[in-house]
Amino acid sequence: MVRPNKRTKFAHAIIPHGQKDPIGLHFVHIKPHRSAYLGIGIHDRDWWGKDAALEVRKCMINHFLMYAPVDRFCGYVNARNFASIFNYRKLGFTHVGTLHRVTSDPVSGDVHDTLIFEMFRKEWEAREAADHE
Numbered sequence: 001m002v003r004p005n006k007r008t009k010f011a012h013a014i015i016p017h018g019q020k021d022p023i024g025l026h027f028v029h030i031k032p033h034r035s036a037y038l039g040i041g042i043h044d045r046d047w048w049g050k051d052a053a054l055e056v057r058k059c060m061i062n063h064f065l066m067y068a069p070v071d072r073f074c075g076y077v078n079a080r081n082f083a084s085i086f087n088y089r090k091l092g093f094t095h096v097g098t099l100h101r102v103t104s105d106p107v108s109g110d111v112h113d114t115l116i117f118e119m120f121r122k123e124w125e126a127r128e129a130a131d132h133e
Helices: 052-067 082-091 121-131
Strands: 009-014 024-031 035-042 072-078 094-104 111-120
Touching: 009 052, 024 052, 035 052, 052 082, 052 121, 072 082, 082 111, 111 121
Parallel strands: 035 072
Antiparallel strands: 009 024, 024 035, 072 111, 094 111
């Protein structure tokens, strides 16, 4: 988890319109070379599968492209987290690599791979322009 510092590390509660309680958290960590690492967690299972992660992620990407020196977004996903993989793909991210056997389930001890996804500013802007035609 990223500890926010309001310069390069940001965390935002995800609170649906008309509600007071958060359903999750989104974070962005801006690294050197104009890269931003993304993370999201929706802890309220009632919101799973309802595109909340997609909506939040789109808003965050657009915000950071507008207000921060970012040209590349990157995300790391447990290879068994099919919902996150689907979300990255749906947003247009490209799978650029796999880190083999780098995480384990704290309960079962099963070892998992981690997938790396990325998207560049020009790719995002092209997708957004196509969506608004």
